[in-house]
Amino acid sequence: MLKIVVCVSGGGTNLQAIIDGIENQSIKNVCIVGIISNNKNAYALERGRLYGINSVCVSPKDFDGRQNFNKAFLEKVMEMSPDLIVLAGFLVAIPKEMVEAYPNKIINIHPSLIPSFCGVGYYGLKVHEAVLNRGVKITGATVHFVDEGTDTGTIIIQKAVLVEPNDTAEILQKRVMEQAEWIILPKAINMIATGELDLS
Ligand code: GRF
Numbered sequence: 001m002l003k004i005v006v007c008v009s010g011g012g013t014n015l016q017a018i019i020d021g022i023e024n025q026s027i028k029n030v031c032i033v034g035i036i037s038n039n040k041n042a043y044a045l046e047r048g049r050l051y052g053i054n055s056v057c058v059s060p061k062d063f064d065g066r067q068n069f070n071k072a073f074l075e076k077v078m079e080m081s082p083d084l085i086v087l088a089g090f091l092v093a094i095p096k097e098m099v100e101a102y103p104n105k106i107i108n109i110h111p112s113l114i115p116s117f118c119g120v121g122y123y124g125l126k127v128h129e130a131v132l133n134r135g136v137k138i139t140g141a142t143v144h145f146v147d148e149g150t151d152t153g154t155i156i157i158q159k160a161v162l163v164e165p166n167d168t169a170e171i172l173q174k175r176v177m178e179q180a181e182w183i184i185l186p187k188a189i190n191m192i193a194t195g196e197l198d199l200s
Pocket of ligand 1: 044
C-alpha cells in the first residue's frame with residue numbers, strides 16, 4: 001500500500017479527484033494518510049475531513065520566520081510518514097530540507113504544458129491569463145517530480161487542452177482542470193502505486 005500525504009492551499013478539486021480515484025479503484029493500493037494545508041480556510045481541508053482523513057493546517061503565518069515554518073512543516077510530514085508527497089494546488093515553496101528528505105518522492109500538478117508558462121510567479125489563474133495574453137492555441141497540465149527549482153523537476157505525464165476563442169482565464173482554468181488535471185494527477189499516482197513508474 002502506497003501511503004501519500006496531499007498538500008493543498010485552496011478548493012481541493014485535485015484532492016477530490018484523488019479521493020474519488022481511490023474510491024472507484026482507478027487508483028490502486030493507495031491510502032491518503034494525511035492532508036496538509038498552509039491555509040486554514042482551504043475548502044480542501046473540509047473535503048478531507050468529510051472522508052475522515054487526518055487534515056491539518058500548518059501555516060507560515062503562525063511561525064516566526066520561514067525557517068521555523070519549514071521545520072514544523074517537515075516534522076508534520078514525517079509524523080504522517082508518507083511514501084509519496086503530492087502537491088495538489090499547494091502554493092508554498094517546498095523547503096530544500098524536504099526535497100532532500102524525500103528525493104524523487106514529491107510530485108506536483110502544474111496547470112500548463114511545462115516548460116511553457118511555469119516558474120516563479122506562475123500559479124493559479126495567472127498561468128491561464130498568461131496563456132490567453134500570449135495567444136497560444138494549445139495549453140494543458142503537467143505532473144512532475146519536485147526538485148529544488150520551481151516547476152523544473154522531471155516530467156511524469158502531460159495532457160493537452162485546446163484554447164477556445166471566447167475563453168476567459170476562469171473558463172480556461174476550469175477546462176484544464178476537467179480535461180487534464182483531474183485525469184493526469186490520479187493517473188501519475190496510480191503509475192507509482194502499481195510500479196509502472198519506479199521512484200528509486
Ligand atoms: C490547480 O489548477 C492546480 O494546477 C494549481 O492550483 C489549482 C488548484 O486547484 N496549482 P484545486 O485546489 O485542486 O481545486
